[in-house]
Amino acid sequence: MLAPFLALTAKDLKLFFRNRRALLMTIAAPIAIGSFFGYIFGGGGASTEPSRIPVLAVDQDGSTVSREITAALTADKNLAMRTATLEQAREAVRKGKATVAFVIPKGFGADAGRAFFNGAAAKPEIGVLYDPSHGAEMGMVEGILTGHVMEAVSKEMFNGPTGRAMVKDTLAQLDTSTMPADQKTSLRELLHGLDGWNAVRDADTASGRPAPSAGLTVPYQVKTEAVTSGAGVKYNGYAHSFGGMGIQFILFMGIEVGIGLLTQRHTGVWKRLGAAPLSRGVLLGSRATSAALTSMFVLMVLFAFAGVVFGVRIAGSVAGFLGVCAAFSLMTAAWGLLIAALGKTPEATRGLAIVTTLFMVMLGGAWVPTFVFPAWLQKLTVVIPTRWAMDGLDATTWRGLGFSAAALPIVLLTGCALVFGALAVLRFRWEVDG
Numbered sequence: 001m002l003a004p005f006l007a008l009t010a011k012d013l014k015l016f017f018r019n020r021r022a023l024l025m026t027i028a029a030p031i032a033i034g035s036f037f038g039y040i041f042g043g044g045g046a047s048t049e050p051s052r053i054p055v056l057a058v059d060q061d062g063s064t065v066s067r068e069i070t071a072a073l074t075a076d077k078n079l080a081m082r083t084a085t086l087e088q089a090r091e092a093v094r095k096g097k098a099t100v101a102f103v104i105p106k107g108f109g110a111d112a113g114r115a116f117f118n119g120a121a122a123k124p125e126i127g128v129l130y131d132p133s134h135g136a137e138m139g140m141v142e143g144i145l146t147g148h149v150m151e152a153v154s155k156e157m158f159n160g161p162t163g164r165a166m167v168k169d170t171l172a173q174l175d176t177s178t179m180p181a182d183q184k185t186s187l188r189e190l191l192h193g194l195d196g197w198n199a200v201r202d203a204d205t206a207s208g209r210p211a212p213s214a215g216l217t218v219p220y221q222v223k224t225e226a227v228t229s230g231a232g233v234k235y236n237g238y239a240h241s242f243g244g245m246g247i248q249f250i251l252f253m254g255i256e257v258g259i260g261l262l263t264q265r266h267t268g269v270w271k272r273l274g275a276a277p278l279s280r281g282v283l284l285g286s287r288a289t290s291a292a293l294t295s296m297f298v299l300m301v302l303f304a305f306a307g308v309v310f311g312v313r314i315a316g317s318v319a320g321f322l323g324v325c326a327a328f329s330l331m332t333a334a335w336g337l338l339i340a341a342l343g344k345t346p347e348a349t350r351g352l353a354i355v356t357t358l359f360m361v362m363l364g365g366a367w368v369p370t371f372v373f374p375a376w377l378q379k380l381t382v383v384i385p386t387r388w389a390m391d392g393l394d395a396t397t398w399r400g401l402g403f404s405a406a407a408l409p410i411v412l413l414t415g416c417a418l419v420f421g422a423l424a425v426l427r428f429r430w431e432v433d434g
Contacts, residue, residue, distance in 0.1 A: 005282050006286075009286045009289045009290045009293075011290075013290050013293060016290070027298060030245035030298075030302055033245045034242040036241075038240070053079050055080065055081045055099065055141060056081070056082055056083070056088070056098045056100075057073060057081060057083050058101060060103065060104060061104050063109030063110070065153055066152075068156070069152045070083060072151065072152065073148055078140070086103060093129045096133075099138065100130045100134075100141045103126065103128075113156065171188065174187065235398055236310065238310040239394070240394055240398070244361075246302045247389055251332055252354075253336075255336065255353045258335075258338070259343075259346050262340050262346045265429070266346065284428060288330075288421060289333070293329075295328070295333065296325055299329065300325070312397060312398075315397060316401045316402060316406075317401070319406075320396045320407070321392075323410040324389060324392035324396065324409050324413070327410045328385075330414065331385055331416045331417040337424035338420045339353050340428065360386045363387065366386055370387065385416045392410065
């Protein structure tokens with residue numbers, strides 16, 4: 001049975017490589033899309049300016065505090081900040097031209113100062129208009145705003161004219177306040193100390209000495225380090241995107257294998273082959289082997305291109321990388337056989353198979369990394385074979401992990417291939433159902 005098996009496998013491979021247009025598209029399409037997604041998601045890890053979030057500020061107060069806030073937002077490297085009227089801001093957010101708009105209401109500076117010294121005072125509100133399709137950016141910008149508001153308000157309250165006047169007014173009102181005596185004493189000492197600190201600052205300024213800084217600032221800095229396969233090795237987004245696009249288009253090849261088998265069954269080719277002295281396992285096995293070999297070939301070409309053009313490296317286990325590619329290629333071939341075994345007509349089966357494959361690709365993290373999914377969906381994706389393939393390819397390329405990180409994906413993908421293949425052999429029919 002080995003000679004017929006090899007002959008049938010060689011026949012399929014010759015047909016694949018003979019169709020040069022189909023071969024070119026099989027390789028060119030994932031290269032083009034993988035290059036695009038790789039560029040969007042970080043490229044070769046080069047240091048680039050972050051994309052600034054478009055933000056609008058509506059200053060209805062015009063106070064020193066509000067002007068400090070807008071100046072700080074304008075200088076922030078993460079934001080592309082402009083001022084606008086309330087109507088302009090609402091319209092810009094509605095049309096998607098701005099992600100977030102802040103509305104600083106009239107009297108905000110004075111009200112924020114009172115709330116700063118007196119927790120019982122009413123706290124003013126800053127209105128936030130945001131594009132609901134950019135919820136993540138809104139949360140980030142809101143955090144940036146909080147830091148700048150705290151710094152501007154504290155600076156004005158500790159050293160600005162509004163703060164000095166408020167200190168004197170609060171001291172004058174303490175005697176008539178209903179605040180408990182011990183709290184009055186503590187607040188009076190705080191305000192007298194602040195008044196004295198301002199006097200020292202004025203004396204330093206008059207004498208030409210540098211005055212201590214005013215206002216509360218964030219009491220720390222962040223030192224970031226991207227952890228990759230080694231020191232000085234930058235993340236290469238092309239490794240993930242080429243893996244994802246390779247997986248997607250190879251699964252599409254699996255669909256074509258299945259549809260081709262269905263077409264042959266409907267035209268009677270398989271009925272004639274069934275009359276030959278060949279077992280079902282030999283006929284289906286040769287088809288699966290040729291499909292797996294072509295899938296492996298496409299993956300090797302894609303990663304070779306990514307390595308030459310975009311510097312993608314197999315920084316981890318080479319054996320693990322090849323094992324993941326081989327296991328996924330076998331699973332894809334078995335997937336095509338299962339499509340043929342379960343499908344009824346080529347036309348109806350193609351549409352269902354494409355939808356199913358797209359779900360596998362999407363949930364497996366081939367389009368975008370799974371960490372952007374909701375928590376419940378991340379847990380669900382662990383049963384998706386494409387997720388195992390992506391984890392294995394990521395582990396052996398840019399993560400630089402050893403064979404142990406690829407072992408589980410290899411086992412799971414191989415297990416899927418065996419299950420799909422066994423079901424295909426058991427369910428395959430030589431003839432069209434009458």
